[in-house]
Amino acid sequence: MKTYLDCIPCFFKQALDAARLAKASEAVQREVLISLSKELERFSLDSCPPQMGKFIYNKVREITKKRDPYKEIKEKSNKLALSFYPKLKDKVKNAKDPLLFSLELAIAGNIIDYGVKHSLDVDREIDNILAEESEAIRHESKAIFNYPEFKKELKQAKCIIYLGDNAGEIVFDRILIEQIKEKYPKKDIIYVVKEKPIINDALAEDAYMCGIDSHAEIISSGCDSPGTILSICSKDFLKKFKLADMVISKGQGNFEALYKKSKRPVFFLFMAKCPVVTKDIGCKIKDIILLYG
Amino acid sequence: MKTYLDCIPCFFKQALDAARLAKASEAVQREVLISLSKELERFSLDSCPPQMGKFIYNKVREITKKRDPYKEIKEKSNKLALSFYPKLKDKVKNAKDPLLFSLELAIAGNIIDYGVKHSLDVDREIDNILAEESEAIRHESKAIFNYPEFKKELKQAKCIIYLGDNAGEIVFDRILIEQIKEKYPKKDIIYVVKEKPIINDALAEDAYMCGIDSHAEIISSGCDSPGTILSICSKDFLKKFKLADMVISKGQGNFEALYKKSKRPVFFLFMAKCPVVTKDIGCKIKDIILLYG
Numbered sequence: 001m002k003t004y005l006d007c008i009p010c011f012f013k014q015a016l017d018a019a020r021l022a023k024a025s026e027a028v029q030r031e032v033l034i035s036l037s038k039e040l041e042r043f044s045l046d047s048c049p050p051q052m053g054k055f056i057y058n059k060v061r062e063i064t065k066k067r068d069p070y071k072e073i074k075e076k077s078n079k080l081a082l083s084f085y086p087k088l089k090d091k092v093k094n095a096k097d098p099l100l101f102s103l104e105l106a107i108a109g110n111i112i113d114y115g116v117k118h119s120l121d122v123d124r125e126i127d128n129i130l131a132e133e134s135e136a137i138r139h140e141s142k143a144i145f146n147y148p149e150f151k152k153e154l155k156q157a158k159c160i161i162y163l164g165d166n167a168g169e170i171v172f173d174r175i176l177i178e179q180i181k182e183k184y185p186k187k188d189i190i191y192v193v194k195e196k197p198i199i200n201d202a203l204a205e206d207a208y209m210c211g212i213d214s215h216a217e218i219i220s221s222g223c224d225s226p227g228t229i230l231s232i233c234s235k236d237f238l239k240k241f242k243l244a245d246m247v248i249s250k251g252q253g254n255f256e257a258l259y260k261k262s263k264r265p266v267f268f269l270f271m272a273k274c275p276v277v278t279k280d281i282g283c284k285i286k287d288i289i290l291l292y293g
Numbered sequence: 294m295k296t297y298l299d300c301i302p303c304f305f306k307q308a309l310d311a312a313r314l315a316k317a318s319e320a321v322q323r324e325v326l327i328s329l330s331k332e333l334e335r336f337s338l339d340s341c342p343p344q345m346g347k348f349i350y351n352k353v354r355e356i357t358k359k360r361d362p363y364k365e366i367k368e369k370s371n372k373l374a375l376s377f378y379p380k381l382k383d384k385v386k387n388a389k390d391p392l393l394f395s396l397e398l399a400i401a402g403n404i405i406d407y408g409v410k411h412s413l414d415v416d417r418e419i420d421n422i423l424a425e426e427s428e429a430i431r432h433e434s435k436a437i438f439n440y441p442e443f444k445k446e447l448k449q450a451k452c453i454i455y456l457g458d459n460a461g462e463i464v465f466d467r468i469l470i471e472q473i474k475e476k477y478p479k480k481d482i483i484y485v486v487k488e489k490p491i492i493n494d495a496l497a498e499d500a501y502m503c504g505i506d507s508h509a510e511i512i513s514s515g516c517d518s519p520g521t522i523l524s525i526c527s528k529d530f531l532k533k534f535k536l537a538d539m540v541i542s543k544g545q546g547n548f549e550a551l552y553k554k555s556k557r558p559v560f561f562l563f564m565a566k567c568p569v570v571t572k573d574i575g576c577k578i579k580d581i582i583l584l585y586g
Binding site: 005006008009010012013016026029030033034036037038040041045 | 298299302303306309319322326327329331333334338
């Protein structure tokens with residue numbers, strides 16, 4: 001996806017939030033914003049938004065001199081999400097269509113901001129999202145939901161690449177992966193994490209902490225942007241990406257980085273969070289998206 | 294009020310909205326944003342937000358080469374608001390406390406964005422706001438509402454300065470001014486407009502178009518920022534500002550420019566629209582504010 005002018009105010013908001021989350025002083029927060037404003041002139045709108053995200057979060061890391069400013073938050077998110085694992089597994093088990101339900105759960109996991117939430121809030125949030133989803137099904141709010149294509153491709157695929165997104169939410173990915181493995185024990189699944197710390201994106205250590213390694217091979221994309229930008233991914237990753245039969249991409253960052261930029265079709269799994277994305281693909285805010293494109 | 298770092302993303306959003314409202318091409322919109330990012334480094338956070346507003350809107354005017362890019366919108370807003378005048382006068386007449394009601398109406402007028410609305414929408418919006426206001430009264434959402442002080446000062450004042458805000462909304466100011474005049478026919482009222490076109494802020498021509506001149510003297514502040522920044526106002530205005538017994542200031546822009554910057558207390562009349570302002574004065578978004586300070 002290209003960058004729209006509407007992304008620019010949002011870049012500044014993200015930069016400010018990132019600097020604050022890294023506990024930067026007000027002077028340092030301002031320095032991050034000034035760096036971003038200088039970068040703006042050089043930035044091409046043909047780049048995808050996560051390209052600027054890469055600049056912003058690397059700059060926060062550089063200016064705050066913290067290698068992984070969100071490490072604690074990520075660990076907290078993983079622990080919190082893991083505490084819901086038994087309850088969620090039960091829900092999947094009792095669902096009418098467990099594969100569909102675990103897909104929906106994976107989206108639900110994508111929209112929770114664990115960083116600032118407590119156990120009780122997340123519990124309530126999951127219930128709300130699931131209630132909304134049933135509502136959504138009834139009211140056809142799933143404007144883009146290529147589930148038949150997903151089932152078809154899943155049946156045929158031998159090797160599946162699964163691009164992860166944030167810490168915490170990967171517990172929800174684990175549930176989807178377990179569901180796939182239960183149905184098709186012989187499928188190879190490769191779970192992809194980021195190379196270096198970037199916001200609260202999952203790293204290999206998060207994937208291990210959340211038990212993904214019992215069901216999938218964990219590799220890094222070689223990329224340190226909040227979305228998987230193919231042009232800066234490692235050769236090893238690109239080789240596996242090319243060879244896999246099916247690609248599942250989680251989160252809006254990966255969508256922004258990959259949509260229309262990859263030669264192969266990808267299953268994008270996310271909840272539409274911003275007006276630029278909804279305009280780009282023709283859906284509404286909070287729509288549940290399973291887009292094959 | 295000082296500028297907070299949270300104002301910065303909002304400046305970019307305002308700049309983009311302003312460029313689009315002036316029908317600028319995408320390339321020109323980008324140019325406006327780049328200009329703003331260059332200005333950012335020079336800008337002191339001790340300045341009030343409307344100081345940056347002045348830069349943004351003057352830049353849009355300069356780059357788009359349009360002296361008054363919002364002229365049509367302002368005329369449309371005035372006409373639309375005038376079409377509601379008879380209905381609103383009736384409502385005031387039948388109100389339990391017509392002065393209070395016309396004060397509330399003046400705030401209601403402040404939050405309507407006439408530029409993009411149709412008659413039916415505005416009608417619905419006014420009804421909603423008034424319903425919300427009654428709700429607000431019941432639930433004590435008027436956290437800051439110095440009405441007793443307003444009544445007391447109004448009774449004593451000989452000359453009142455009324456700082457206007459946007460085109461369209463000045464029809465609502467007219468209703469409040471008429472209410473004051475009905476109660477106190479001998480009060481002198483000076484209605485203040487902006488010197489040069491700045492977004493949809495009311496100019497002298499708007500004040501005449503909306504009939505303010507039948508009840509008040511119309512003068513300009515000499516200022517071309519979206520709030521009345523005293524340091525760049527004309528000497529003539531400052532003389533009158535100093536001599537007046539009571540100052541009524543409409544809108545958030547005037548609040549941001551004048552609050553804690555004026556040696557004399559002012560009645561600020563607006564609906565809190567942004568989290569920075571609510572934090573600054575300790576209220577909630579959408580609170581109805583009549584602040585004497």
